[in-house]
Amino acid sequence: MRLDMTLVLFLSFIAITLGITAWASRRSGSSASFFAANRQITAWQNGIAVAGDYMSAASFLGIAGLIAFFGYDGFMYSVGWLVAYLTVLLIVAEPLRNAGKYTMADVLAYRMNPRPVRAMASISTLTVSTFYMIAQMVGAGSLVALLLKGSHISYTVAVTGVGILMIVYVVFGGMLATTWVQIIKAILLIAGTILLSLLVMAHFHFSLPEFFRAIAQVSYHAPDGKLIVKDFMTPGLRFKPPYGPLELISLGMALIFGTAGLPHILVRFYTVPDARTARYSVVWAMVIIGSFYIMTTFLGFGAATIVGRDFIAKNGGTNMSAPLLAKVIAGDVFFAFISAIAFATILAVVAGLTISASTSFAHDVWTNVVHNGVERSPGEERLVARIAAFVVGAIAIAIAIVLGPTANVAFLVALAFAVAASANLPVIVFSIYWKRFNTSGAVCGLLFGLVASIVLILIGPSVMGIDAATVVGAARHPIQHAPIFPLENPGLLSIPIGFAGALLGTFLGARDPRAVERFEELEVRANTGLGSEKATAH
Amino acid sequence: MATPRTADANTGQGKSKWDRVQEMEEFRLLLLAKKEFVVPTTVFFVVYYFALPVLVGYAPEFMSRKVLGPVNLAYLFALSQFFVAWGIAWAYVSAARKFDKYGVHILETLKREGYDEKQDGKRGL
Numbered sequence: 001m002r003l004d005m006t007l008v009l010f011l012s013f014i015a016i017t018l019g020i021t022a023w024a025s026r027r028s029g030s031s032a033s034f035f036a037a038n039r040q041i042t043a044w045q046n047g048i049a050v051a052g053d054y055m056s057a058a059s060f061l062g063i064a065g066l067i068a069f070f071g072y073d074g075f076m077y078s079v080g081w082l083v084a085y086l087t088v089l090l091i092v093a094e095p096l097r098n099a100g101k102y103t104m105a106d107v108l109a110y111r112m113n114p115r116p117v118r119a120m121a122s123i124s125t126l127t128v129s130t131f132y133m134i135a136q137m138v139g140a141g142s143l144v145a146l147l148l149k150g151s152h153i154s155y156t157v158a159v160t161g162v163g164i165l166m167i168v169y170v171v172f173g174g175m176l177a178t179t180w181v182q183i184i185k186a187i188l189l190i191a192g193t194i195l196l197s198l199l200v201m202a203h204f205h206f207s208l209p210e211f212f213r214a215i216a217q218v219s220y221h222a223p224d225g226k227l228i229v230k231d232f233m234t235p236g237l238r239f240k241p242p243y244g245p246l247e248l249i250s251l252g253m254a255l256i257f258g259t260a261g262l263p264h265i266l267v268r269f270y271t272v273p274d275a276r277t278a279r280y281s282v283v284w285a286m287v288i289i290g291s292f293y294i295m296t297t298f299l300g301f302g303a304a305t306i307v308g309r310d311f312i313a314k315n316g317g318t319n320m321s322a323p324l325l326a327k328v329i330a331g332d333v334f335f336a337f338i339s340a341i342a343f344a345t346i347l348a349v350v351a352g353l354t355i356s357a358s359t360s361f362a363h364d365v366w367t368n369v370v371h372n373g374v375e376r377s378p379g380e381e382r383l384v385a386r387i388a389a390f391v392v393g394a395i396a397i398a399i400a401i402v403l404g405p406t407a408n409v410a411f412l413v414a415l416a417f418a419v420a421a422s423a424n425l426p427v428i429v430f431s432i433y434w435k436r437f438n439t440s441g442a443v444c445g446l447l448f449g450l451v452a453s454i455v456l457i458l459i460g461p462s463v464m465g466i467d468a469a470t471v472v473g474a475a476r477h478p479i480q481h482a483p484i485f486p487l488e489n490p491g492l493l494s495i496p497i498g499f500a501g502a503l504l505g506t507f508l509g510a511r512d513p514r515a516v517e518r519f520e521e522l523e524v525r526a527n528t529g530l531g532s533e534k535a536t537a538h
Numbered sequence: 539m540a541t542p543r544t545a546d547a548n549t550g551q552g553k554s555k556w557d558r559v560q561e562m563e564e565f566r567l568l569l570l571a572k573k574e575f576v577v578p579t580t581v582f583f584v585v586y587y588f589a590l591p592v593l594v595g596y597a598p599e600f601m602s603r604k605v606l607g608p609v610n611l612a613y614l615f616a617l618s619q620f621f622v623a624w625g626i627a628w629a630y631v632s633a634a635r636k637f638d639k640y641g642v643h644i645l646e647t648l649k650r651e652g653y654d655e656k657q658d659g660k661r662g663l
Binding site for chain 1: 554555556557559560565568569572576579580583584587588590591592594595596598601602607608609610612613616617619620623624626627628630631634637638641644645648
């Protein structure tokens with residue numbers, strides 16, 4: 001029964017989104033429509049789509065699970081996700097919309113020698129997007145296999161299916177289809193979360209004091225069988241000394257400075273007609289994202305109090321907390337609904353990542369780096385983007401299958417945010433606001449931030465560690481050695497390194513009169529919207 | 539910021555529109571108004587946000603204090619972050635209405651001087 005129900009919901013989501021893709025494909029006949037949905041998306045539509053692009057399975061399933069297992073410390077993840085949008089709103093969104101065309105690199109390369117800056121910016125974009133995508137796909141594969149247990153849909157089939165769907169959305173429907181997939185997914189996700197929250201509160205007779213009293217005494221069994229009763233509102237269940245506090249700060253830095261450097265979020269602001277609409281779309285996104293993350297209180301603590309750690313651990317582990325809560329509280333049909341939402345969530349996020357990666361390859365690498373900014377034949381850039389989407393998708397499918405369902409991929413998400421915060425953000429900010437900034441500064445900032453993030457992750461506890469002999473296969477640390485860097489999130493160190501690289505490169509490089517002169521131009525564009533890309537009719 | 543500049547040789551027709559805007563009093567006021575809002579607000583939300591992980595990380599006992607029935611300070615402070623973020627977003631949108639007015643004014647001045655918007659925005663990047 002529940003299996004059929006989940007499948008039916010999965011398939012209806014796929015049918016609806018493919019219908020949208022078919023509709024969008026007839027409107028993707030120009031570059032502005034393929035890459036930027038003709039810049040005709042409205043504020044509320046883009047706001048919901050930004051929220052849809054942003055609220056990944058890591059949020060919906062991951063944070064609910066972290067709260068269910070670690071209480072308050074899990075909720076700490078929720079807070080930074082909203083506050084991060086203030087950086088987007090106040091510093092990045094409007095200048096980006098005013099000064100750029102299709103990609104993040106448009107703004108970074110504006111004043112500089114375009115080829116080296118675009119090349120580096122594109123490497124950074126592709127790194128962030130593909131690593132984030134692989135993390136999502138491994139998650140999707142294990143989730144689908146788990147949700148459809150007994151249906152003979154294996155991990156490999158699930159990963160391949162998700163991969164093919166995201167390629168189809170992007171290749172045929174471009175930005176317009178991707179946008180509507182995000183919108184539908186975000187509405188489903190919010191609806192599911194509200195419903196689940198109401199059911200949790202109904203369980204506690206709509207009494208917040210009763211709910212919070214239950215949170216104050218959550219019980220579960222330790223591995224040795226001892227019964228433990230803990231106040232789950234107390235900080236420190238996950239982030240323990242000596243490095244816990246630093247880890248919290250480092251995580252916060254990655255979120256606050258990384259979100260405004262995530263290429264798949266930034267490209268969304270090119271889909272609206274002007275900077276003012278971009279501003280209102282961030283506000284819409286903040287309303288939705290904030291409401292969602294506040295409600296993780298009900299999802300996570302609800303799972304901790306009503307379902308319990310013991311039951312979740314036996315039935316699929318942390319990531320199954322939200323679906324299991326749905327099952328325990330409202331039965332199989334609701335479980336199917338929540339599972340389908342989780343699936344839609346992953347599908348929408350990977351589609352957003354695919355389009356930002358392939359746009360960057362086509363527009364930055366192919367047209368601007370390889371061919372000096374000239375599209376040799378009409379539609380070439382779109383064709384290259386479609387091929388790139390196909391290749392990126394195929395690579396992500398292959399890597400996700402090789403890694404397998406048990407691989408620890410959380411560090412790939414940490415890496416994506418670290419690169420966005422350490423490489424992209426310093427260079428975005430300096431490009432828009434610092435007159436003296438030059439080409440060598442931009443290249444060094446991107447390079448230092450990227451390398452620092454990757455190296456610190458590689459020598460950190462996500463990759464290095466000594467496992468007991470009982471830990472087998474992909475769950476083992478790839479390098480059996482005590483970690484050299486103590487934090488899972490490198491932001492605390494890699495973000496200052498990124499900024500230092502940008503400063504160092506600027507002062508060591510030659511003064512760049514053209515970059516200074518073009519700054520005056522960029523400053524006018526960024527602040528007034530003069531000469532910005534306009535919306536186009538179909 | 540707005541350094542007065544002489545005729546731009548690149549355009550061949552006197553000053554470029556970028557230079558013209560840089561010279562305008564409204565543009566200077568626009569940049570100033572933005573700076574006066576964005577810089578202190580950014581400092582405030584960054585400090586307010588990082589106070590949370592710092593306090594939770596380094597003063598967990600203090601933050602565990604129950605202040606509202608079964609609800610502790612740590613949760614209330616975390617929850618307050620959401621409302622502070624929304625409040626700042628609202629304040630920014632209000633302040634930005636003023637920025638938009640400067641923008642409209644600048645564009646009107648340019649148009650009066652013969653600038654044609656339709657000929658613009660087609661330049662490739």
